[in-house]
Amino acid sequence: MHEKEQSKEKKMQKSAFEFTLLAQQGNARAGIFHTPHGDIPTPIFAPVGTQATVKSLTQRHLEELDAKLILANTYHLFLRPGDDLIGEMGGLHAFMAWNRPILTDSGGFQVFSLSDSRQIDEDGVTFKSHVDGSLHRFTPERSIAIQENLGADIIMAFDECAEPYDRSYSEAAMQRTHRWAERCKLAQARADQALFGIVQGGVFPELRTASAEFIADLDFPGNAIGGLSVGETKKEMHAMLELVNPILPQDKPRYLMGVGTPQDLVQCVKRGVDMFDCVLPTRLARHKAAMTDNGRMNLMNAQYARDEGTISETCRCYTCQNYSRAYIRHLVQAKEMLSGTLLSIHNIHTLLELVRNMRQAIIEGHFDEFAQQYLANFNE
Amino acid sequence: MHEKEQSKEKKMQKSAFEFTLLAQQGNARAGIFHTPHGDIPTPIFAPVGTQATVKSLTQRHLEELDAKLILANTYHLFLRPGDDLIGEMGGLHAFMAWNRPILTDSGGFQVFSLSDSRQIDEDGVTFKSHVDGSLHRFTPERSIAIQENLGADIIMAFDECAEPYDRSYSEAAMQRTHRWAERCKLAQARADQALFGIVQGGVFPELRTASAEFIADLDFPGNAIGGLSVGETKKEMHAMLELVNPILPQDKPRYLMGVGTPQDLVQCVKRGVDMFDCVLPTRLARHKAAMTDNGRMNLMNAQYARDEGTISETCRCYTCQNYSRAYIRHLVQAKEMLSGTLLSIHNIHTLLELVRNMRQAIIEGHFDEFAQQYLANFNE
Numbered sequence: 001m002h003e004k005e006q007s008k009e010k011k012m013q014k015s016a017f018e019f020t021l022l023a024q025q026g027n028a029r030a031g032i033f034h035t036p037h038g039d040i041p042t043p044i045f046a047p048v049g050t051q052a053t054v055k056s057l058t059q060r061h062l063e064e065l066d067a068k069l070i071l072a073n074t075y076h077l078f079l080r081p082g083d084d085l086i087g088e089m090g091g092l093h094a095f096m097a098w099n100r101p102i103l104t105d106s107g108g109f110q111v112f113s114l115s116d117s118r119q120i121d122e123d124g125v126t127f128k129s130h131v132d133g134s135l136h137r138f139t140p141e142r143s144i145a146i147q148e149n150l151g152a153d154i155i156m157a158f159d160e161c162a163e164p165y166d167r168s169y170s171e172a173a174m175q176r177t178h179r180w181a182e183r184c185k186l187a188q189a190r191a192d193q194a195l196f197g198i199v200q201g202g203v204f205p206e207l208r209t210a211s212a213e214f215i216a217d218l219d220f221p222g223n224a225i226g227g228l229s230v231g232e233t234k235k236e237m238h239a240m241l242e243l244v245n246p247i248l249p250q251d252k253p254r255y256l257m258g259v260g261t262p263q264d265l266v267q268c269v270k271r272g273v274d275m276f277d278c279v280l281p282t283r284l285a286r287h288k289a290a291m292t293d294n295g296r297m298n299l300m301n302a303q304y305a306r307d308e309g310t311i312s313e314t315c316r317c318y319t320c321q322n323y324s325r326a327y328i329r330h331l332v333q334a335k336e337m338l339s340g341t342l343l344s345i346h347n348i349h350t351l352l353e354l355v356r357n358m359r360q361a362i363i364e365g366h367f368d369e370f371a372q373q374y375l376a377n378f379n380e
Numbered sequence: 381m382h383e384k385e386q387s388k389e390k391k392m393q394k395s396a397f398e399f400t401l402l403a404q405q406g407n408a409r410a411g412i413f414h415t416p417h418g419d420i421p422t423p424i425f426a427p428v429g430t431q432a433t434v435k436s437l438t439q440r441h442l443e444e445l446d447a448k449l450i451l452a453n454t455y456h457l458f459l460r461p462g463d464d465l466i467g468e469m470g471g472l473h474a475f476m477a478w479n480r481p482i483l484t485d486s487g488g489f490q491v492f493s494l495s496d497s498r499q500i501d502e503d504g505v506t507f508k509s510h511v512d513g514s515l516h517r518f519t520p521e522r523s524i525a526i527q528e529n530l531g532a533d534i535i536m537a538f539d540e541c542a543e544p545y546d547r548s549y550s551e552a553a554m555q556r557t558h559r560w561a562e563r564c565k566l567a568q569a570r571a572d573q574a575l576f577g578i579v580q581g582g583v584f585p586e587l588r589t590a591s592a593e594f595i596a597d598l599d600f601p602g603n604a605i606g607g608l609s610v611g612e613t614k615k616e617m618h619a620m621l622e623l624v625n626p627i628l629p630q631d632k633p634r635y636l637m638g639v640g641t642p643q644d645l646v647q648c649v650k651r652g653v654d655m656f657d658c659v660l661p662t663r664l665a666r667h668k669a670a671m672t673d674n675g676r677m678n679l680m681n682a683q684y685a686r687d688e689g690t691i692s693e694t695c696r697c698y699t700c701q702n703y704s705r706a707y708i709r710h711l712v713q714a715k716e717m718l719s720g721t722l723l724s725i726h727n728i729h730t731l732l733e734l735v736r737n738m739r740q741a742i743i744e745g746h747f748d749e750f751a752q753q754y755l756a757n758f759n760e
Contacts, residue, residue, distance in 0.1 A: 052710065056717045059702065081685065081710040088686060089706055097702045305461065308469060322439065322477045326469055330432065330461040337436045337717055 017194040017221040019253050023363045027245065027272035028371075030362040033222070033253050035153035036192050037093060037101045038068070042253055043269045043358050045351045046071045046103060046277040051080070052096040054348075055282045056340040059098050064318070065348050069101045069154075071277040074146055075110030078136075079129050083149035091151025103154040103277070105257070106143045106184075106198075109161050109226070120160065122176065140183040148190045156224060157184040159198040164232045170202030177226075178214045185218060196222040196255060199244055203236045212247035223248045224255040225273070229264070238267060245272035262291060262354055263378060266371050269358050276355075281347030286340050288332045291347045293354075294377040299343070304329040317349035318342075397574040397601040399633050403743045407625065407652035408751075410742040413602070413633045415533035416572050417473060417481045418448070422633060422654040423738050425645065425731045426451045426483060427661065431460070432476040434728075435662045436720040439478050444698070445728050449481045449534075451657040454526055455490030458516075459509050463529035471531025483534040483657070485637070486523045486564075486578075489541050489606070500540065502556065520563040528570045536604060537564040539578040544612045550582030557606075558594045565598060574601040576635060579624055582607060583616045592627035603628045604635040605653075609644070618647060625652035642671060642734055643758060646751050649738050656735075661727030666720050668712045671727045673734075674757040679723070684709040697729035698722075 016034060019042075023030045033040040046069040047054045047062065054062055054070060062070065072092055077083060089095040092102050108125075111118055115127035124139030143158035158180050162173035177200045188195050197215040201207030215223055225244055228237045241256070248254050255275035256268050265276055281291060290297040290311045297304075297311060307325035319328075319342040331339035354374075361370035396414060399422075403410045413420040426449040427434045427442065434442055434450060442450065452472055457463060469475040472482050488505075491498055495507035504519030523538035538560050542553035557580045568575050577595040581587030595603055605624055608617045621636070628634050635655035636648050645656055661671060670677040670691045677691060687705035699708075699722040711719035734754075741750035 051714045051716055052707070053714075053716045053718045056721070058698070058718065058721060060698070076714075080714055081706075085686060085706070089688060089704065095704070095707055095710075097704075097707065306465060306468060318438070318440070324469065324475070324477075326461075326465070327432075327475055327477065330475075334431045334433075334456075334460055336431055336433045337720065338433045338438065340717065341436070341438060341721070 016192075019222070019251055021251065023365075025362050025365060025367040026270065028269050028358070028362050028367045029272060029274055030359045031253065031274060033274075035101045035194065037099060037153050040068050040101055040275075041356075041359060042274040043265070043355045043362075044069055044275050045265065045355045046275065047281065047348050047351075048073075048277055048279045049096070050279070051076050052086075052092060054344070055286065056337065056344050057282075057348075059096065061318075061341075061345060062098070062348075063100075065345065065352055067100070067348065067352060069103060069275075070098065071103045071105065072096075072150065072152065073110060074104045074107035074143065074150065075114065077104075077150060078107060078146050079131050083146040087149035087151070091149075093151065101154070102152040104147050104150050104152040104156065106156040106158040107138055107146065108143070108156075108159045109258075111138055112161055122179075124158075140180040141187040144184050144187040144189075144195075148188075148193065151190075152193065154194045154196060154222065157181045157195060157197050157220075159200060159226055161200065161227045161230065162202055164202045164227060164230055164236075166202070167204060170200070170204055170227075171207055174200040174202075174207050174211050178211070181215060181218055185220070194221040196220050196224045198224045198226040198257070199248070200227045201240075202227060203232050203240065205239070205243055208240050208243050209247065212244040216248050220252070222253040222255060222275075224257050226257050228256065229259045234264075234267070238271060241268060241271040241273065262293065262351065263375060265351065265354055266358065266374055269355075269362075270367075270371055278351075281351055282344045285343035285347050288339065288343070290343055291350045293350065293374065295379045299325065299329050299332045299339070301329070311346055312350075315346065315349065316353075317346050319346040319349075396572075399602070399631055401631065403745070405742050405745055405747040406650065408649050408738070408742050408747045409652060409654055410739045411633065411654060413654075415481045415574065417479060417533050420448050420481055420655075421736075421739060423645070423649045423735045423742075424449055424655050425735045426655065426657040427728050428453075428657055428659045429476070429478075430659070431456050432466075432472060434724070435666065436717065436724050437662075437728075439476065441698075441721075441725060442478070442728075443480075445725065445732055447480070447728065447732060449483060449655075450478065451483045451485065452476075452530065452532065453490060454484045454487035454523065454530065455494065457484075457530060458487060458526050459511050463526040467529035467531070471529075473531065481534065482532040484527050484530050484532040484536065486536040486538040487518055487526065488523070488536075488539045489638075491518055492541055502559075504538075520560040521567040524564050524567040524569075524575075528568075528573065531570075532573065534574045534576060534602065537561045537575060537577050537600075539580060539606055541580065541607045541610065542582055544582045544607060544610055544616075546582070547584060550580070550584055550587055554580040554582075554587050554591050558591070561595060561598055565600070576600050576602040576604045578604045578606040578637070579628070580607045581620075583612050583620065585619070585623055588620050588623050589627065592624040596628050600632070602633040602635060602655075604637050606637050608636065609639045614644075614647070618651060621648060621651040621653065642673065642731065643755060645731065645734055646738065646754055649735075649742075650747075650751055658731075661731055662724045665723035665727050668719065668723070670723055671730045673730065673754065675759045679705065679709050679712045679719070681709070691726055692730075695726065695729065696733075697726050699726040699729075
């Protein structure tokens with residue numbers, strides 16, 4: 001195929017990644033993001049399947065939870081089993097038997113947070129695998145090539161996430177993130193993946209503003225906000241969102257990476273965020289805690305030993321429809337794997353039900369009341 | 381209620397535990413054992429839920445596998461969370477949200493195999509918990525009382541399992557098992573549980589004959605064969621079954637405890653066994669191995685890294701309907717919990733499908749051909 005035809009086809013297919021805005025109340029938005037593996041209703045929360053599995057759940061559990069989008073980690077899958085292997089097996093959807101939308105991150109965040117002895121230069125990052133110490137190198141082009149092998153519906157630009165309070169490092173990292181975003185866009189060869197740019201800039205208003213403007217100008221089909229929920233205060237996080245979101249285009253989804261708690265989801269939807277992902281529901285499940293609509297419940301506590309009630313009286317998840325706190329506490333005490341499964345089902349349900357309820361409230365025009373009531377329930 | 385009325389009610393309810401023999405081919409039998417929580421078609425295999433959970437599976441997985449009976453361990457549940465607690469929660473069925481038949485063992489085997497520094501006397505066994513070193517005592521009466529708190533449909537007499545090759549110990553243990561069986565029968569207070577006696581006697585024909593005769597005479601609603609699959613050869617195990625089963629009543633189910641492999645199930649059904657339980661399918665799953673109808677498959681092997689086929693081409697389990705060997709091998713390599721779940725589903729399905737197929741073959745009158753063909757497929 002000639003380059004021109006390729007480019008034309010690329011452009012045509014790209015129009016598939018349309019974001020339909022259905023309703024707006026204040027800055028809160030309800031919409032639909034169209035992808036090759038199905039429509040994603042927004043606001044949306046994506047459970048994290050780091051190694052091509054949302055820990056302790058079968059893919060059918062996820063379908064029954066009605067997860068519309070899951071995230072997989074490029075860094076982990078590159079190291080094991082390898083993106084080439086997954087590509088040969090037909091890509092992530094076929095490999096993990098998940099036929100709904102998938103998002104892969106760029107590997108950037110993990111390279112900076114998990115790998116050993118990373119060395120950053122203008123071209124990319126050299127790092128040692130946390131699995132076996134082997135040496136590897138990611139560049140923007142390499143990250144895109146790996147993500148094209150993995151074949152997710154949404155892929156991310158390779159970025160550098162700085163410490164949030166280091167002004168000069170934040171500025172340098174942001175500028176490099178911008179140059180890398182341009183290189184990622186140029187490197188993209190597949191037309192059936194939506195490449196999202198990432199806004200950086202730490203907690204510094206002028207950097208965040210500059211970054212949002214730069215990334216918005218690159219006209220990605222969606223935009224992410226990175227480098228938040230990494231140590232800054234909630235107030236700072238909210239201030240950055242209030243600054244960045246009005247600059248990002250209205251007709252593209254906005255994705256806040258690595259967030260969060262139920263309260264975070266409400267606070268950030270209120271400030272114009274459409275998409276979230278976080279390991280919290282499955283990580284808390286492995287740490288024996290349930291997320292509820294009024295705070296966390298530690299199932300290790302002796303007070304639940306003879307408690308015939310369910311985690312939440314009103315919850316409609318499989319766990320709460322069938323199992324008592326006493327039984328789950330027993331599983332936790334006895335270190336049984338089923339505790340992780342049952343708590344993961346409940347925790348993911350809690351966040352998915354929350355985004356579904358927020359979406360409904362926005363469409364019906366009473367999101368502000370919903371948010372106020374929901375947040376008032378928390379003791380935390 | 382007066383003693384006489386109690387005894388009458390007990391007798392009336394006991395008739396609920398009827399065993400309907402539907403077909404017989406040689407010594408192989410197909411039947412139905414009726415229990416308060418439903419009919420158990422035989423031959424049957426019971427997955428083991430040691431701590432009131434079949435490891436890594438939800439109860440719905442078990443329902444979908446169409447498990448008709450599961451086993452739970454009295455020793456483990458007595459120690460944690462405690463049979464009193466489970467009794468307060470309404471018994472095992474309510475506690476673990478499993479509304480189908482359950483069998484509990486007597487705790488005898490675990491006291492002898494798991495606990496520390498056990499001391500046996502005529503009255504019972506004193507032992508230290510393997511969990512926290514605390515001191516406990518089981519007697520036949522205590523075992524029945526605990527099993528009545530747990531509330532399974534089928535409960536077992538408290539027995540002593542000897543080393544299979546020690547003649548004098550085997551004889552002493554057998555005789556004590558007989559005296560304990562009588563005490564268990566006397567101790568039983570609930571009428572809605574079927575108490576099974578257990579035949580012991582090691583690998584010694586005259587002991588096994590005497591034990592089968594003694595236990596048969598006690599007229600339990602079902603009879604078990606204990607102390608096999610504990611180190612003796614297959615030939616010895618088969619010889620003991622050929623001796624014991626013709627002595628045990630035709631109109632009661634025969635339960636071979638702690639067995640086994642697919643080949644064992646076929647060989648023992650052929651010799652008149654109706655019921656089995658074994659940790660093998662779930663234990664192999666945690667050790668990364670699949671049971672198939674022609675041998676074991678170790679999913680750690682590099683040869684499966686790019687294998688797009690399923691564990692078994694003909695298997696209809698959820699795992700084989702959805703996931704490739706390559707994906708399961710990746711999960712195994714990455715130490716993901718989902719590997720245990722997917723392999724447990726497959727392994728339990730393999731044994732349940734095998735007993736279903738044997739039952740069908742007996743009813744249709746071609747069990748011998750089925751057994752011959754099935755066993756010929758194994759490379760092991």
